[in-house]
Amino acid sequence: MAAVLRRLSGLHAAHRLVWVDVARGLALVSMFVAHAAPSGGPGGILHLTEFLTAALFAALVGVGAALERRRHGAGRALALALIRAVALLAAAWLTALSGAQVADILTHLAIVMVVLPLLVALPRSLRTGLAVVCLMLGVWLTAVGTAPVAARLSEALAPLQSLTAPVRAQLGNVGAALAVTEAESLRWTAEFLTAGPYRLPPLLAWALLGSVLVASVHRFEGVARGRAAAWAGAGLGLAAVALAFSRWRTGEFPLPYTASLADVALATGLVLAALGACAAVVPSHLPWLTGILAVPGSMTLTVYVAHQAYLGWAVGAWTVLGGALQPGAGPWLSPAGTDDTWFNVVALCVGGLLLPLLWRTVVRREPWRRGPLEGPIALATRRLAR
Structure with missing residues (x-):
């Protein structure tokens, strides 16, 4: 297992930060649980994925923007972002055809992806302050109301x-x-x-924090693991405070996707903890435990679209007629006719790992080896990324 993962991920280890791919894989697994888990698990801990997933995807956009600017300069980084944003919009069109019972975030991330290259030139202190302003703006706009x-x-x-x-x-x-x-x-x-479930100001804030974190911990010679651990500790502290505050006021978890103060504080703490932990813990090589997340994390867009297609199939394969399910409904469909089953959680996690492994086993030529969707994007950006 370890040898297979090293061989199939070695190319990406040479050209990408492994801990970033692991963070992308973690975002995918968090998304699978948030979209398909039928319960919150022991103590409701799985409910935390509802707060982490969107924030982590947005923060990874900021991580990518900061790294692109460092590698290619401001002009090329913006051009690369525009091409990738168009690819996200095309992928959003594909996911809209799936019929899945999930809200798509790709259009929102495409907007953030275009804006971030214009902001990563700011000093880290200004980006941090702007992130706080965006978080508060998101809370305020929601409180004011749509009209x-x-x-x-x-x-x-x-x-x-x-x-x-x-x-x-x-x-x-x-x-x-x-x-x-x-x-x-x-x-x-x-x-x-x-009104969400995804709002641009908090997403922009998390992207800015991602760009600040990667600039803080990443050096050309490696990762400052002490700083990364400090980010993780600060994130855990913020998440604990947000949870304690919500428990004190309501006795429950904050409501996700509401852009309340507790909601955005918990999501912010979790995303800082996740990114900091990935940077601090993941080694530069690829043991099999790291590879389990790094492999799907290096083919994120394809796995994301595939998971939407699967969930769309799950709810469309069997329908509800006369208030009852059609005979023969499988384990992928709950008694209520939704995709919230443990079977789907396992299927998505296993599929998210096997899809990249099988693709790279069959497809060896670059840039198509990077993924069905990642290959065309790499081809379109090849000249700019040289």
Whole structure:
């Protein structure tokens, strides 16, 4: 097992930080549990995946942006980000066809991916301060509500609408289609700012923190493991405080995806703990335990899209007729007709490992060996990334 994982992951170990791939793999496993687990497990500990998953994916966007800028410079890093953002939007279109009972985060991450290269040039202290501001902004916008926020945005954008009105008038029907209606304004405000489940300000904050953390712990000669451990400890402390505060006020976990103060504090603590622990613990070589996460983590986008396709199949394979399930429903479908089963958790975890291993066993040529979706992206970015 160890030899297979080393052989199939060796290429990526040479060109990528292994602990970052492990963190990506951890994000995938957290997502599998959040999307398919039928219960919270002992003491509700599995509910923590509801807070960690989106925050960790966003933080990894920030990690990637910081590393790209260091390796390729500001201009190329931005160009690479634009290409990858287009790839995420294309993948979001694919996942929309799956029919899975999960909310997709790829469109939100594409926006964050474009913005981050413009911000990683700021000093670390400013990025940290901006991250705190974005977290508080996310909490405040949610508390204000969709309609007031949409109204304020319309007022702020009114001069721009006036400036573009003559151009839209000349475009005729096309220009009319470009005009934003009140209903569309409310929908976009809710989806991206106030009603979630994913909101851009907290996602941007976690991405900024990811860029700060990797700049703090990563050196060309290796990883500053002491600093990484300090980040992990600080994250665990923040998560513990958020949990204690929520237990004191309500006696329960914070509600995920609500952008409450306890929600964003817990998610922030967990993501710092996860990234810091990965950087502090993961060695530079690939033993089999590390490889179990590093292999799917090096083919993240393909595994993400595949998991959506599987969950879409799981809920579509058998339907509910007359209030009862069709005969022959499998273990992938709960009695309520949802995808929340332990069978699906295991299937996703095993599939997330086997898919990259099988692909790289069959496909040996670069850049296609990197994955069905990662290969075309690598081909499109090859010249810029040299």
